[in-house]
Amino acid sequence: xxxxLHNLVLGFSVALSPPILLYxxxxxxxxxxxxxxxxxxxxxxxxxxLPATFGLDATRAIVMLAGIYYGAMYGGSTTSILMRIPxxxxxxxxxxxxxxxxxxxxAGAALAIAAVGSYVAGTVSVVALMLLAPPLxxxxxxxxxxxxxxxxxxxxxxxAYMSSGSMLRALAMATLGLLLxxxxxxxxxxxxxxSYGVVELGDGIGVVPVAVGLFGLAEIxxxxxxxxxxxxxxxxxxxxxxxxxxxxxxxWPIGRGxxxxxxxxxVPGSAHIIASFVSYALERKLSKRPEEFGQGAVAGVxxxxxxxxxxxxxAFVPMLALGVPSGPIPAVMxxxxxxxxxxxxxxxxxxxxxxxxxxxxxxxxxxxxxxxxNLPLVGVFVNILRVPYPILYPSILAFCILGVYAVxxxxxxxxxxxxxxxxxxxLRKLGFETAPIVLGVCPGADxxxxxxxxxxxxxRAVCDLPRAADLRHAARGRPRPDNPGAQAARHxxxxxxxxxxxxxxxxxxxxxxxxxxxxxxxxGLAAVATVGAQExxxxxxVTIVAPFPPGGVADLTARPVAAAMEKVLxxxxxxVNKTGAAGAVGMQFVATSKPDGYTLxxxxxxxxxxxxxxxxxxxxxxxxxxxxxxIALISADPTILVVPADKPWKTAADFIADxxxxxxxxxxxxxxxxxTLHMAMELLSHAASIKLRHVPYAxxxxxxxAILGGHVDALASGPAVVLPHxxxxxxxxxxxxxxxxxxxxxxxxxxxxLGFTDAEFYIWAGVFxxxxxxxxxxxxxxxxxxxxxxxxxxxxxxxxxxxxxxFKQGAEFAAFFQADAGRLAEGVRKVGRIEAK
Amino acid sequence: MALALVLLGFGxxxxxxxxxxxxxxxxxxxxxxxxxxxxxxxxxAALALERLGFRVTxxxxxxxxxxxxxxxxxxxxxxxxxxxxxxxxxLFDTFLRVPLPRGPLGL
Numbered sequence: 001x002x003x004x005l006h007n008l009v010l011g012f013s014v015a016l017s018p019p020i021l022l023y024x025x026x027x028x029x030x031x032x033x034x035x036x037x038x039x040x041x042x043x044x045x046x047x048x049x050l051p052a053t054f055g056l057d058a059t060r061a062i063v064m065l066a067g068i069y070y071g072a073m074y075g076g077s078t079t080s081i082l083m084r085i086p087x088x089x090x091x092x093x094x095x096x097x098x099x100x101x102x103x104x105x106x107a108g109a110a111l112a113i114a115a116v117g118s119y120v121a122g123t124v125s126v127v128a129l130m131l132l133a134p135p136l137x138x139x140x141x142x143x144x145x146x147x148x149x150x151x152x153x154x155x156x157x158x159x160a161y162m163s164s165g166s167m168l169r170a171l172a173m174a175t176l177g178l179l180l181x182x183x184x185x186x187x188x189x190x191x192x193x194x195s196y197g198v199v200e201l202g203d204g205i206g207v208v209p210v211a212v213g214l215f216g217l218a219e220i221x222x223x224x225x226x227x228x229x230x231x232x233x234x235x236x237x238x239x240x241x242x243x244x245x246x247x248x249x250x251x252w253p254i255g256r257g258x259x260x261x262x263x264x265x266x267v268p269g270s271a272h273i274i275a276s277f278v279s280y281a282l283e284r285k286l287s288k289r290p291e292e293f294g295q296g297a298v299a300g301v302x303x304x305x306x307x308x309x310x311x312x313x314x315a316f317v318p319m320l321a322l323g324v325p326s327g328p329i330p331a332v333m334x335x336x337x338x339x340x341x342x343x344x345x346x347x348x349x350x351x352x353x354x355x356x357x358x359x360x361x362x363x364x365x366x367x368x369x370x371x372x373x374n375l376p377l378v379g380v381f382v383n384i385l386r387v388p389y390p391i392l393y394p395s396i397l398a399f400c401i402l403g404v405y406a407v408x409x410x411x412x413x414x415x416x417x418x419x420x421x422x423x424x425x426x427l428r429k430l431g432f433e434t435a436p437i438v439l440g441v442c443p444g445a446d447x448x449x450x451x452x453x454x455x456x457x458x459x460r461a462v463c464d465l466p467r468a469a470d471l472r473h474a475a476r477g478r479p480r481p482d483n484p485g486a487q488a489a490r491h492x493x494x495x496x497x498x499x500x501x502x503x504x505x506x507x508x509x510x511x512x513x514x515x516x517x518x519x520x521x522x523x524g525l526a527a528v529a530t531v532g533a534q535e536x537x538x539x540x541x542v543t544i545v546a547p548f549p550p551g552g553v554a555d556l557t558a559r560p561v562a563a564a565m566e567k568v569l570x571x572x573x574x575x576v577n578k579t580g581a582a583g584a585v586g587m588q589f590v591a592t593s594k595p596d597g598y599t600l601x602x603x604x605x606x607x608x609x610x611x612x613x614x615x616x617x618x619x620x621x622x623x624x625x626x627x628x629x630x631i632a633l634i635s636a637d638p639t640i641l642v643v644p645a646d647k648p649w650k651t652a653a654d655f656i657a658d659x660x661x662x663x664x665x666x667x668x669x670x671x672x673x674x675x676t677l678h679m680a681m682e683l684l685s686h687a688a689s690i691k692l693r694h695v696p697y698a699x700x701x702x703x704x705x706a707i708l709g710g711h712v713d714a715l716a717s718g719p720a721v722v723l724p725h726x727x728x729x730x731x732x733x734x735x736x737x738x739x740x741x742x743x744x745x746x747x748x749x750x751x752x753x754l755g756f757t758d759a760e761f762y763i764w765a766g767v768f769x770x771x772x773x774x775x776x777x778x779x780x781x782x783x784x785x786x787x788x789x790x791x792x793x794x795x796x797x798x799x800x801x802x803x804x805x806x807f808k809q810g811a812e813f814a815a816f817f818q819a820d821a822g823r824l825a826e827g828v829r830k831v832g833r834i835e836a837k
Numbered sequence: 838m839a840l841a842l843v844l845l846g847f848g849x850x851x852x853x854x855x856x857x858x859x860x861x862x863x864x865x866x867x868x869x870x871x872x873x874x875x876x877x878x879x880x881x882a883a884l885a886l887e888r889l890g891f892r893v894t895x896x897x898x899x900x901x902x903x904x905x906x907x908x909x910x911x912x913x914x915x916x917x918x919x920x921x922x923x924x925x926x927x928l929f930d931t932f933l934r935v936p937l938p939r940g941p942l943g944l
Contacts, residue, residue, distance in 0.1 A: 034933055172847035179840050225871025390907040394899050401882050406935045414883040422876055429864050576936045
């Protein structure tokens with residue numbers, strides 16, 4: 001204990017120095033600004049802003065990232081309370097009573113309670129994280145599929161407690177949500193379900209466009225055309241703060257939400273979504289006035305907000321103690337820390353105590369700075385409601401489009417938001433609750449926008465929602481004390497509003513275009529018509545498309561590459577994550593882009609696998625490899641075979657001999673069917689004539705968690721990810737798939753040395769352009785990349801990621817690519833269709 | 838398949854139990870013109886976002902909503918639309934590095 005306190009003092013001595021405090025402050029401000037965008041929560045916020053920290057030392061960068069994280073968390077609550085637009089799936093519960101409080105003129109109180117609740121939950125959970133991380137992490141790893149099923153049952157119990165309207169309608173909506181959640185690639189077989197040839201639907205429908213559509217856009221559609229707005233709210237300073245009674249109402253829910261959220265959060269794969277829903281149900285069950293929930297109950301804001309924050313801190317337990325990214329947010333934070341040379345894992349506390357405690361201290365500091373920053377800002381935020389609605393809603397609409405697009409860089413998401421908005425509008429008119437649909441869709445959203453994987457098992461949770469509401473009524477302020485029922489009725493249904501409220505002459509809405517508008521439109525069209533003029537290369541920003549989510553290998557390689565290219569070209573080079581369908585969406589996007597050198601692809605080995613898988617299933621190919629012109633190979637990491645240290649296999653020969661004796665009984669986890677980790681093991685299986693049992697997981701992080709938790713027997717992985725666990729004695733490396741031994745593991749042989757010459761596999765990253773790009777542009781790009789990989793910052797970034805730079809260009813890269821593509825195509829054909837086995 | 842059947846079952850139950858509910862026409866749909874206009878603007882934005890770029894698309898969309906749908910003044914609508922589009926782009930794309938589409942002219 002004394003040592004812990006000593007270390008904590010060390011951490012604070014670093015975190016409280018003026019320059020570090022400045023970075024924490026900047027991080028909180030920036031995080032809040034980004035988090036305010038609908039859909040852009042902490043996950044997207046950190047990954048988008050990660051490159052901004054590349055030039056900083058590790059401590060400053062991590063403090064700033066912690067600030068961004070907390071700022072983005074809080075920013076999401078702001079839009080939920082003020083505009084009924086959930087920043088992310090976990091904020092749906094805050095929309096319900098937070099927005100209802102705003103409608104009653106208590107927006108300031110709701111924002112203050114959310115800020116204080118988040119602060120308390122964040123601080124308490126960091127203390128728990130500090131004291132309990134190692135034992136809790138080991139316990140959390142024991143959670144496997146049966147335990148997730150138990151969470152599903154918990155979700156059903158939540159449904160029973162939360163549905164206050166028609167249970168039948170809520171169930172119908174939950175079922176509809178589940179059906180929508182079925183869209184996308186089946187992770188067990190690789191089938192595209194209900195995507196109807198739209199490759200962007202391969203990863204399913206994201207929860208963000210659905211939530212923003214059903215809540216935010218539907219709200220605007222339902223309310224913008226109502227009779228003229230009432231006078232706007234001009235709250236006094238006193239009215240901005242919660243009353244004593246509101247503080248009393250919030251105290252226990254904050255406490256309960258903190259504990260509940262932390263406990264749920266440590267379970268790998270679960271996180272803030274289920275925590276906020278369970279907290280809401282708990283508060284409603286414990287409340288003496290459950291009928292107030294949905295009408296602006298303080299506990300309905302305090303509980304879920306605290307649980308949400310606490311759960312996300314809890315999710316850091318496995319990450320810090322074991323180096324296991326147990327959910328999407330810890331995965332991005334883990335990647336961010338690795339970029340800065342910090343490798344969380346079992347040895348972090350012992351070997352780099354100053355970094356571990358520095359991170360802990362920075363989380364404290366981030367919480368405090370955010371509270372200090374946001375409490376005064378409550379008044380500023382509430383003033384948004386002073387803006388007349390006819391001017392406010394177009395701006396909200398623009399932010400919805402911006403936020404939904406920014407998450408994945410996908411216009412398809414904007415279309416989904418639009419369709420869901422129209423659908424939500426109709427459902428509201430007909431009196432259906434829409435939150436159950438959001439929860440049903442959550443499972444498919446895992447990879448797209450960071451919904452917790454456990455939501456897959458909790459898709460049936462349903463909540464009640466206030467009926468149709470009106471932001472203009474929010475601006476009106478408090479309900480009339482003499483007739484609150486009539487006030488509620490006006491909010492509840494636009495049609496009824498006219499009956500209960502004073503009648504006003506309906507405004508005319510002529511759709512004639514003014515001359516000024518025509519002028520603006522024609523100017524825009526004329527600008528487009530001038531496109532195509534010849535220009536020197538590069539004369540405008542270059543975009544590198546990373547076809548996988550932020551924080552992954554493609555993203556983490558693309559960002560330093562872009563930064564180094566920017567230096568060489570002296571021209572902006574940006575990274576856009578176009579994710580979906582196991583990378584097919586982004587790859588197809590580049591394959592069909594204009595071949596002008598302004599749209600490039602940073603692809604991984606899977607570029608060769610996807611077209612073969614398409615052939616296998618007889619579906620039209622999303623793209624073919626000959627649609628790309630290879631520019632340069634950046635890195636090539638040989639995979640290695642690891643097993644838990646307590647398994648009897650000391651060598652690869654032991655493992656293979658045992659697998660031959662027990663065909664189909666030794667299991668391995670992978671990042672998904674036909675994914676790189678799967679293909680490596682399949683290549684080995686065929687080379688060694690063994691049969692292993694494949695257990696696909698939703699990504700490399702869960703696959704690592706599975707082997708550390710003892711749920712599977714083996715894993716093929718990049719060395720950087722498993723090295724800390726090998727050094728800590730948790731895993732044992734048996735052999736590698738590379739041509740040469742891994743430098744960090746000189747005692748581990750390659751499969752080639754052992755006689756399995758066909759078992760060669762690399763996780764590589766290379767840059768491609770669309771086929772047809774002019775040769776002078778390709779030559780310029782090859783030269784740019786040659787200089788870029790020699791850049792000291794780039795080398796440093798790759799060193800920190802423990803990813804070896806292997807640069808090949810031109811014919812050399814083309815030959816490497818062709819050989820690798822041939823091996824993988826053969827591998828896919830050998831694996832065949834999964835469901836046929 | 839099972840889910841679809843369950844949903845059909847719920848639908849049938851809702852129809853059976855909803856005989857006494859008020860007619861859809863009695864709900865009041867006076868806001869439909871606004872709703873359609875907003876929907877059309879959103880559809881335009883989705884179509885134009887990557888073709889014209891964020892700034893041009895958002896400026897045109899806002900100008901239409903403010904000037905034509907909400908009948909705000911021409912100068913006010915134009916200034917607010919352009920300022921909003923340019924300001925949002927500057928803040929999120931330029932300063933905060935949130936990548937937004939630029940369109941063929943880099944706008």
